[in-house]
Amino acid sequence: MRLEIKDLHVHYGKIEAIKGVSVVVNEGEIVTLIGANGAGKTTMLKTISGLRPVTSGQILFDGKDISKMPAHERVNLGLSQAPEGRGIFPGMTVLENLEMGKYHRKDRKSEMKEDLEKVYHLFPRLLERINQAGGTLSGGEQQMLAIGRALMARPKVLLLDEPSMGLAPLMIANIFRIITEINNLGTTILLVEQNAQQALQRAHRAYVLETGNVVKEAKASDLLNDPAVRAAYLGVGAH
Amino acid sequence: MDFALLRDAFWGLTFDGLALGAIYALISLGYTLVYGVLRLINFAHSEVFMIGTFGALVAASGIMGVKVEDDPRTGGSMILTLVVCLIAAMLASAFTAVAVEFVAYRRLRKRGATKLATLISAIGVSISLVEFFRIITHSLPREFPRIMEKSFLFHFAGADIRNDKVIVIVAAGLMMVALDQFISKSRLGKGIRAVSMDENTATLMGVNINRVITVTFFAGGLMAGAAAFFYILTYENTSFKVGFFLGISAFTAAVLGGIGNLRGALFGGFVLGLMETYTSAVFGTAWKAVISFIILVLVLLIKPTGLFGESITQARV
Numbered sequence: 001m002r003l004e005i006k007d008l009h010v011h012y013g014k015i016e017a018i019k020g021v022s023v024v025v026n027e028g029e030i031v032t033l034i035g036a037n038g039a040g041k042t043t044m045l046k047t048i049s050g051l052r053p054v055t056s057g058q059i060l061f062d063g064k065d066i067s068k069m070p071a072h073e074r075v076n077l078g079l080s081q082a083p084e085g086r087g088i089f090p091g092m093t094v095l096e097n098l099e100m101g102k103y104h105r106k107d108r109k110s111e112m113k114e115d116l117e118k119v120y121h122l123f124p125r126l127l128e129r130i131n132q133a134g135g136t137l138s139g140g141e142q143q144m145l146a147i148g149r150a151l152m153a154r155p156k157v158l159l160l161d162e163p164s165m166g167l168a169p170l171m172i173a174n175i176f177r178i179i180t181e182i183n184n185l186g187t188t189i190l191l192v193e194q195n196a197q198q199a200l201q202r203a204h205r206a207y208v209l210e211t212g213n214v215v216k217e218a219k220a221s222d223l224l225n226d227p228a229v230r231a232a233y234l235g236v237g238a239h
Numbered sequence: 240m241d242f243a244l245l246r247d248a249f250w251g252l253t254f255d256g257l258a259l260g261a262i263y264a265l266i267s268l269g270y271t272l273v274y275g276v277l278r279l280i281n282f283a284h285s286e287v288f289m290i291g292t293f294g295a296l297v298a299a300s301g302i303m304g305v306k307v308e309d310d311p312r313t314g315g316s317m318i319l320t321l322v323v324c325l326i327a328a329m330l331a332s333a334f335t336a337v338a339v340e341f342v343a344y345r346r347l348r349k350r351g352a353t354k355l356a357t358l359i360s361a362i363g364v365s366i367s368l369v370e371f372f373r374i375i376t377h378s379l380p381r382e383f384p385r386i387m388e389k390s391f392l393f394h395f396a397g398a399d400i401r402n403d404k405v406i407v408i409v410a411a412g413l414m415m416v417a418l419d420q421f422i423s424k425s426r427l428g429k430g431i432r433a434v435s436m437d438e439n440t441a442t443l444m445g446v447n448i449n450r451v452i453t454v455t456f457f458a459g460g461l462m463a464g465a466a467a468f469f470y471i472l473t474y475e476n477t478s479f480k481v482g483f484f485l486g487i488s489a490f491t492a493a494v495l496g497g498i499g500n501l502r503g504a505l506f507g508g509f510v511l512g513l514m515e516t517y518t519s520a521v522f523g524t525a526w527k528a529v530i531s532f533i534i535l536v537l538v539l540l541i542k543p544t545g546l547f548g549e550s551i552t553q554a555r556v
Contacts, residue, residue, distance in 0.1 A: 049443055050442070051439055051442065051443070070447075071442045071443070072442050072444075072445050072446055072447045072448070073445075075443065075444065075445040076445065080443075081443050083439065083440055083443060087437050087439065087440030087443070088440075089432070089433055089436045089437060089440070089441075090436060091432065091436055092429075092432065092433070092436070096429065099429070100429065100433055100441075100444045101444060103426070103429070103430065103433075103444045103445045103446055104444065104445025104446075105445075149444075153444075153445070
């Protein structure tokens with residue numbers, strides 16, 4: 001399952017937020033988009049999942065252009081997102097939140113138990129919190145729930161928006177370890193991150209986004225050693 | 240002031256207050272449901288209720304052939320007539336609610352109109368419907384035939400309890416339980432809750448927002464239609480302006496309970512019904528709105544989000 005974005009342009013009113021970005025995510029990869037605040041990372045993910053309309057360009061999922069498809073239908077194809085800010089339904093329990101991840105699936109009744117087991121296996125903490133309201137979870141637990149809920153849809157491609165945001169270092173390491181595990185289990189991942197260090201360590205390939213343009217595209221390990229990237233995104237002096 | 244009346248007739252008044260409160264509560268559910276998913280006060284909801292009373296009226300005379308001068312029906316014929324009128328009122332209101340959303344709100348939403356524009360559209364629809372019914376009824380109230388003989392069913396703590404009020408309270412209670420189960424257990428109900436908490440994330444889960452909105456208006460309309468039937472069964476008449484006061488009271492009930500919160504709306508409805516009935520007994524009927532609304536203002540001064548209100552991000556439907 002290959003996700004290919006071709007010459008994508010996106011506007012907020014008159015302001016162009018994405019200015020002709022092309023990105024390829026091959027089956028089995030973890031690809032990361034890194035960049036500063038306002039570079040257009042979240043807009044990219046929102047456009048891929050259909051929350052933002054496309055001005056021009058194509059979003060090819062398995063060769064089919066889905067750029068005009070309504071957002072709620074895209075999840076049927078196997079495109080699932082853990083959104084920015086986690087998007088936990090605060091008044092629903094952990095279990096209800098996870099069940100929402102299967103909202104669109106025809107076989108949700110027969111798959112439910114099996115997929116819940118898989119999520120609990122990845123995130124044992126969620127099992128402990130099963131009947132607790134989503135709004136009362138800690139930030140790290142909410143992130144686990146957001147990813148677990150996205151997995152309930154049995155995605156082929158998983159979109160992750162800033163999973164490290166607002167989390168303690170230990171929790172960040174934990175979340176990224178699980179992201180690799182999910183990828184090893186066969187899910188392709190497109191990861192948007194400000195925490196470039198972690199993202200580049202986990203990803204196969206990476207794109208650097210600056211004010212709506214891709215300014216660099218390389219193997220993630222190469223970018224980790226790239227002096228310009230190190231200076232701009234890894235907080236390491238280039239001298 | 241007549242506190243003796245309140246003391247002597249307390250249980251009878253309480254029962255009347257609960258029957259009135261049940262009607263308020265059912266209407267207020269529509270306000271609170273729609274507010275939950277759209278963050279919009281649907282001002283046309285009072286007319287959704289009004290059209291329900293006419294739905295019952297048309298069903299009674301048109302489908303069941305009941306005339307105002309007829310004797311009340313009995314047995315199976317009475318039950319059938321009651322059920323047919325109830326269903327007619329519910330469907331009339333529900334389809335009106337869905338049509339209003341489709342005509343007056345959906346387009347605005349698609350074009351990204353402000354909430355204020357939608358609110359004005361709601362008021363416009365409300366006035367149009369009222370004036371339309373004023374014209375076709377020639378500004379005259381309509382009498383609803385007596386379908387069932389009203390009699391005292393039983394005696395409780397010095398109060399005579401009338402059969403129609405028992406029917407209203409029991410049937411309204413069943414409707415509320417059914418709606419509560421639908422919202423908390425069914426797939427679409429969960430979709431409604433998800434949209435009221437976080438519309439974007441709900442979309443990412445595969446929830447079709449437009450379908451959820453239609454279902455929400457339909458469900459709110461069904462409840463308003465049931466209220467309309469219970470109203471017309473109790474008061475035996477209706478007119479084009481019946482929606483206004485009932486609507487304002489039910490909206491007040493929704494705010495009192497904390498708008499966006501279903502159980503809050505129910506509680507607010509019953510509290511308002513009881514307050515109005517008690518204050519009518521003590522101060523006279525003319526004072527009931529004054530006293531009720533003073534209490535509302537006091538509640539909101541102390542707790543601006545209503546009795547069960549939570550902040551909007553926490554709003555639980």
